[in-house]
Amino acid sequence: MHGNPEIYVLTLATGTIRRLTRNAGIDTEPTWAPSGRQLAFISDRNGAPAVYVMDAEGTSVRQLTAGGFHTQPRWSPKGDSLVYTARQGVHDLWIVNVDGSNPRKLTGGEADSQGATWAPNGRHLAFQSNRNGPLADLRDAGRRFGAGGRHPRPRRLDKSLVVASTTVIPLIR
Numbered sequence: 001m002h003g004n005p006e007i008y009v010l011t012l013a014t015g016t017i018r019r020l021t022r023n024a025g026i027d028t029e030p031t032w033a034p035s036g037r038q039l040a041f042i043s044d045r046n047g048a049p050a051v052y053v054m055d056a057e058g059t060s061v062r063q064l065t066a067g068g069f070h071t072q073p074r075w076s077p078k079g080d081s082l083v084y085t086a087r088q089g090v091h092d093l094w095i096v097n098v099d100g101s102n103p104r105k106l107t108g109g110e111a112d113s114q115g116a117t118w119a120p121n122g123r124h125l126a127f128q129s130n131r132n133g134p135l136a137d138l139r140d141a142g143r144r145f146g147a148g149g150r151h152p153r154p155r156r157l158d159k160s161l162v163v164a165s166t167t168v169i170p171l172i173r
Helices: none
Strands: 008-011 015-020 027-032 038-042 052-054 067-075 081-090 092-097 112-116 124-129 154-156 162-164 167-170
Touching: 027 067, 038 067, 038 092, 052 081, 067 112, 081 112, 162 167
Parallel strands: none
Antiparallel strands: 008 015, 027 038, 038 052, 067 081, 081 092, 112 124, 124 167, 154 162
């Protein structure tokens, strides 16, 4: 039976599937908090897609963002905030505290910025954008970007994060 997209958890050891959400809205893009105690996800249950957080059992659901088309939530390494993509004309990156306070825009201008991922140390975000210069989506690093189709030299930001051709922004925390 095909129905409304909801959030489920699959226990790999047993194959047990447990449903966490059940409502008329579309629930998508679940992502675990670093602690494993919460999940962030996108839902349009109140009209437009927004970032929500719930505990790992599917209870204590709360909406963190409103007033736009929000997607791609990603937990900070400390689990105290989420970066997400907001579309209001163009796509921009925003950050919000996990309690829903202090939402702030990180990118701006006429270019799209989306698909953020945190550096393990929490001090940088890598993301895709169509800004001027050699920019690319990390999932497509093999394609040619920038003037003359030259690839920028990959650079190491942390022990486990190598950025080839994408934009990186520092976060002051």
